[in-house]
Amino acid sequence: MNSQTLSQTAADIDSADTATGAGSHVEAHPETVARQARPLRFITCGSVDDGKSTLIGRLLWDTKAVKEDQAATLRRDSTGKQNELGLPDFALLLDGLQAEREQGITIDVAYRYFATDRRSFIVADTPGHVQYTRNMATGASTADLAVLLVDARAGILEQTRRHATIAALMGIRQFVLAVNKIDLAQYDEARFRAISRDFKEIALSLGVRQVTAIPVSALKGENIVLRGDDVMPWYSGPTLVETLEKATQRTGQTTGFRLPVQRVSRPGEGFRGYQGTVAGGSIKPGDSVVVLPSGVEANVKAIVTYDLVRNAAVSGDAITLVLDRPVDVARGDMIAAIDQRPQTGRAFSARLVALSPDGVVPGKRYWLKAGARRQRVMVRPTSALDLATGNWDDATFLPVNGIGVVDLDFEDTAIFDPYETNRETGAFILIDPESLNTVAGGMIDGKCSKSGRFDALPDADRATVTLPARLLEAFLKTEFARSHAGEIRVTGPEEVDAE
Numbered sequence: 302m303n304s305q306t307l308s309q310t311a312a313d314i315d316s317a318d319t320a321t322g323a324g325s326h327v328e329a330h331p332e333t334v335a336r337q338a339r340p341l342r343f344i345t346c347g348s349v350d351d352g353k354s355t356l357i358g359r360l361l362w363d364t365k366a367v368k369e370d371q372a373a374t375l376r377r378d379s380t381g382k383q384n385e386l387g388l389p390d391f392a393l394l395l396d397g398l399q400a401e402r403e404q405g406i407t408i409d410v411a412y413r414y415f416a417t418d419r420r421s422f423i424v425a426d427t428p429g430h431v432q433y434t435r436n437m438a439t440g441a442s443t444a445d446l447a448v449l450l451v452d453a454r455a456g457i458l459e460q461t462r463r464h465a466t467i468a469a470l471m472g473i474r475q476f477v478l479a480v481n482k483i484d485l486a487q488y489d490e491a492r493f494r495a496i497s498r499d500f501k502e503i504a505l506s507l508g509v510r511q512v513t514a515i516p517v518s519a520l521k522g523e524n525i526v527l528r529g530d531d532v533m534p535w536y537s538g539p540t541l542v543e544t545l546e547k548a549t550q551r552t553g554q555t556t557g558f559r560l561p562v563q564r565v566s567r568p569g570e571g572f573r574g575y576q577g578t579v580a581g582g583s584i585k586p587g588d589s590v591v592v593l594p595s596g597v598e599a600n601v602k603a604i605v606t607y608d609l610v611r612n613a614a615v616s617g618d619a620i621t622l623v624l625d626r627p628v629d630v631a632r633g634d635m636i637a638a639i640d641q642r643p644q645t646g647r648a649f650s651a652r653l654v655a656l657s658p659d660g661v662v663p664g665k666r667y668w669l670k671a672g673a674r675r676q677r678v679m680v681r682p683t684s685a686l687d688l689a690t691g692n693w694d695d696a697t698f699l700p701v702n703g704i705g706v707v708d709l710d711f712e713d714t715a716i717f718d719p720y721e722t723n724r725e726t727g728a729f730i731l732i733d734p735e736s737l738n739t740v741a742g743g744m745i746d747g748k749c750s751k752s753g754r755f756d757a758l759p760d761a762d763r764a765t766v767t768l769p770a771r772l773l774e775a776f777l778k779t780e781f782a783r784s785h786a787g788e789i790r791v792t793g794p795e796e797v798d799a800e
């Protein structure tokens with residue numbers, strides 16, 4: 302959404318009347334204001350021991366985000382453990398998290414908050430091990446920018462490519478390459494330039510053009526918050542924190558209004574509201590909406606939060622929507638802008654990150670969960686990313702941590718936006734129906750025209766039901782028939798019908 306449309310939206314919202322005329326009113330907060338106030342979210346990724354914890358510790362320390370008691374603890378805990386430079390171990394600032402990980406307590410991603418005079422930040426610290434790809438994907442899904450760390454001595458590793466690929470797949474369009482431990486590489490400019498060149502090539506192949514490479518020593522605090530000019534006079538670019546201060550925030554959503562319905566509220570006679578968190582665009586009373594997948598159209602009568610009637614709502618607001626006519630809406634449905642609808646269909650193309658040890662198996666039926674919606678789906682990988690070469694090779698199976706392109710075939714109508722246009726209504730997870738484990742995280746590329754393979758199941762995979770004509774129609778309307786469509790082959794009407 303450009304700034305012009307944003308201000309139009311804001312103006313629309315401000316001039317909106319409420320249709321109810323009742324209750325208290327809250328001034329709408331235009332998206333623009335909310336976005337400026339929002340902290341920049343970024344992730345840090347790197348291989349084990351590249352210095353991620355030290356880098357985040359340094360950022361917190363040098364921006365004075367460390368409270369005095371924490372600082373005292375750090376000094377105390379570092380006693381006797383100082384490195385040859387006599388500096389405290391900044392990674393200890395993150396040690397609480399480490400301890401919890403070691404105890405096996407599941408912490409997907411730890412978020413830390415800090416601020417400079419210019420801006421506030423939330424950094425998602427994601428573990429470096431290969432088996433934590435899932436966590437990285439979680440952190441990346443909300444991040445505006447990714448800081449990728451490499452050890453100046455080791456250069457680009459497969460893990461660097463893996464992380465860059467996941468970050469790009471999750472929609473991040475700004476990378477910072479922190480070439481760390483440059484002190485251990487004798488502050489060698491040629492080394493830094495060579496690593497930057499290799500990385501920029503990878504980023505470009507992933508469609509990421511905005512790359513800032515910075516030579517840093519996280520341990521010594523050079524080019525993190527303070528400059529390292531005396532040891533790296535050849536580097537005149539920005540420090541890490543300057544780059545973060547200037548980074549742009551991604552909107553994440555360029556679609557019209559989206560409300561994935563989480564609950565239908567019927568507190569009393571006559572009132573029926575549809576509850577959920579707005580996942581795109583904005584809405585005000587009087588706007589026309591469509592309920593999907595039914596396609597029924599209605600107008601918004603009122604927008605209610607838990608104690609207020611509002612004259613508008615924007616992305617991120619948890620609301621109850623009241624429509625101007627009785628409409629059949631169920632949990633898992635989507636209420637969307639009438640003139641900017643999401644895509645609906647039974648076949649979609651998507652990219653997946655496989656998360657389970659079993660990988661993603663072609664032909665197997667999974668549950669796909671997107672917001673409150675859960676649907677049966679068959680997944681067919683068509684290509685997989687070779688992280689060593691960066692090539693997309695033909696593939697029919699995705700092993701754990703594999704990244705691939707897949708076709709999704711749904712049993713019934715699915716509703717999505719391409720992930721590029723809406724990170725909430727374009728993302729999903731796959732669940733194994735037997736173990737209930739999360740098998741993969743995915744992002745929708747778009748609808749495809751291929752016919753659903755649920756229609757083309759081999760006969761051996763179907764139950765055969767033969768029914769008299771008078772029962773056939775009634776049977777096809779049952780919940781059982783609808784939820785097993787594609788698995789049941791109905792042959793009929795049978796001869797007995799003549800009786």
Ligand SMILES: Nc1nc2c(ncn2[C@@H]2O[C@H](COP(=O)(O)OP(=O)(O)OP(=O)(O)O)[C@@H](O)[C@H]2O)c(=O)[nH]1
Pocket residue numbers: 347348349350351352353354355356384390392428429430481482483484485517518519520521
């Ligand atoms: N000389 C030097 N040592 C560094 C630098 N950054 C980190 N180190 C050291 O490298 C080691 C690993 O640093 P960590 O910050 O624990 O690395 P990490 O990437 O967080 O490791 P994991 O948490 O295991 O993924 C520690 O001994 C740090 O003191 C640096 O810029 N220069």
